[in-house]
Amino acid sequence: MPSxxxxxxxxxxxxxxxxxxxxxxxxxxxxxxxxxxxxxxFLEYEFVSIxxxxxxxxxxxxxxTENIEVFNLAFGNKKADGSLDDIxxxxxxxxxxxxxxxxxxxHLFSAEYPTKWIFFSGSTPERTRLYRMAxxxxxxxxxxxxxxxxVLQDLESSLVSVPFQKGIDFFGFLxxxxxx
Amino acid sequence: MKQKGAIKTAAELGIKLxxxxxxxxxxxxxxxxxxxxxxxxKLKNPLPA
Numbered sequence: 001m002p003s004x005x006x007x008x009x010x011x012x013x014x015x016x017x018x019x020x021x022x023x024x025x026x027x028x029x030x031x032x033x034x035x036x037x038x039x040x041x042f043l044e045y046e047f048v049s050i051x052x053x054x055x056x057x058x059x060x061x062x063x064x065t066e067n068i069e070v071f072n073l074a075f076g077n078k079k080a081d082g083s084l085d086d087i088x089x090x091x092x093x094x095x096x097x098x099x100x101x102x103x104x105x106x107h108l109f110s111a112e113y114p115t116k117w118i119f120f121s122g123s124t125p126e127r128t129r130l131y132r133m134a135x136x137x138x139x140x141x142x143x144x145x146x147x148x149x150x151v152l153q154d155l156e157s158s159l160v161s162v163p164f165q166k167g168i169d170f171f172g173f174l175x176x177x178x179x180x
Numbered sequence: 181m182k183q184k185g186a187i188k189t190a191a192e193l194g195i196k197l198x199x200x201x202x203x204x205x206x207x208x209x210x211x212x213x214x215x216x217x218x219x220x221x222k223l224k225n226p227l228p229a
Contacts, residue, residue, distance in 0.1 A: 034195045039203040042186050046201065061208045065217050069227060072216035074209035084208050108186040108197070117227055119216050147228065151219060158224040172219055174227065 032100035033058075042112040043071075045105040046078070051092030058098065059084065060105045065119065070174070071109075073120040075102055086123045099134055107145075110177040121151075121172035131173060136166045142175075149174040 033047040045060040060075040076086030106118060122128035135148065142148060149161045150170030161174055190197045207213050 036195070036197060037201045038186070038197050038199045039201045040199060041203050042199075044201065044203060044208075059208060061204075063207055063209075063213050065213065065220055067220050067227075070216075070220060072213050074212035076209060086209055086212065104193075104195070108189060111184055111186040111189040119220065121212075121215065121219070123212065149227075151223070154224070159219060159222040160224050161227060172216070 031097045032104055033097060034101075034104075036101070036105070038108070042109055045108070047101055049090065049092050049094055049098055051090075051094045053090055053092045056090050056092055058101075060102055062109050062113075062118065067117075069115075070117040070119050071113065073102075073106065073118050075105075076123075095130075099130075106175070110146075114177045114179075117174050117176045119172060119174050128171065129169070132168075132170055135164060135173065139164065139166070145178055147176045147178060 033049070035047060037046040038044070043062045047058050049056040049058050057078040058075060059078045060073065062071040062073055064070075065072050074086060076084050077088060077090065078084060110116070110118065120131065122131055132150075135142065139148070148164040150164045150168060151159055151161050151172040151174065152168060152170050154160045159171070164170075164173070184192070187197060187199065
């Protein structure tokens with residue numbers, strides 16, 4: 001691995017100035033797929049996962065929800081027959097690289113739609129926990145550019161959104177680019 | 181300061197985007213969108229402005 005490439009998880013622990021942290025997180029070549037095909041409306045992003053299981057076509061889609069301020073983020077595999085799958089575990093040994101690429105898609109989408117919230121959750125509770133862990137590991141850097149909220153159940157069993165905190169088992173997440 | 185667009189943002193990250201794919205025009209993951217709509221409709225508090 002080139003010395004300039006940093007595994008996504010190893011971004012934890014850097015304590016630099018605000019500008020340096022932003023550069024570290026976004027500009028440095030940490031592991032991600034960078035050959036991305038983007039739709040003209042910047043709502044769909046396609047890339048190829050490469051690993052022991054071969055080439056797996058991935059697609060990320062941002063879709064407006066019934067709340068006009070919120071887009072839903074979903075991603076999964078684009079199979080040879082054209083069908084889509086967001087459940088199957090690929091085991092292509094590049095989970096963190098895929099997550100980093102999805103983060104890149106988030107950053108590009110929010111550059112085009114800076115006033116919109118992005119909602120996402122896992123297709124399984126395990127995947128939601130994975131996303132929570134990824135946010136937790138990188139919360140300092142992410143918070144520079146994004147408002148980050150989690151959705152949880154309150155004492156009355158209603159759903160509420162609260163600022164993201166470590167250690168809480170959220171059902172889903174809401175993020176939005178901070179105003180410049 | 182005006183927000184940078186995606187192409188300029190990608191360029192600053194050293195990434196050459198291939199923009200030109202025709203939007204699919206459909207919901208690719210309908211169950212995920214339905215789940216999102218259900219969750220968002222149940223939110224008790226409004227999202228911050």
